Amino acid sequence: MKSQLKVREIEKFDEPMLGIVEETIAPYRPGRVKGMGSYWPARFYEEEDNEMILQPDEAVFIIGITGITLLVVPIKSGTLF
Numbered sequence: 001m002k003s004q005l006k007v008r009e010i011e012k013f014d015e016p017m018l019g020i021v022e023e024t025i026a027p028y029r030p031g032r033v034k035g036m037g038s039y040w041p042a043r044f045y046e047e048e049d050n051e052m053i054l055q056p057d058e059a060v061f062i063i064g065i066t067g068i069t070l071l072v073v074p075i076k077s078g079t080l081f
Contacts, residue, residue: 008066016061019072025054033070035062045071 019035025042031054033042044052045063052074054060064071 010064010066010071012064012071013062016063016073019060019062019070021054021056021058021060024056025060025072027051030069033060033062033072035070040070041068042070042072045073 017035019033019042021031021042022034022039023032025031025033025044027044027047030041030043033040035042042060042062054072054074059075060072061075062070062072
């Protein structure tokens with residue numbers, strides 16, 4: 001039987017939004033972020049280029065979404081897009 005994996009498209013936001021990490025985010029290990037008035041699953045926008053680990057209460061930029069998962073970049077990285 002053939003696998004029917006659906007590839008989720010990435011929607012980048014016009015303007016980055018501020019979010020706060022609630023559950024640790026690491027490369028290839030999603031966490032959770034409070035942003036846009038609620039709590040969301042979150043992962044790094046570019047996981048392969050990132051070696052950071054974001055701890056709870058750290059601020060991030062939310063720059064997009066895929067499915068219900070927010071895509072974030074660390075504020076201290078200095079790059080938004």
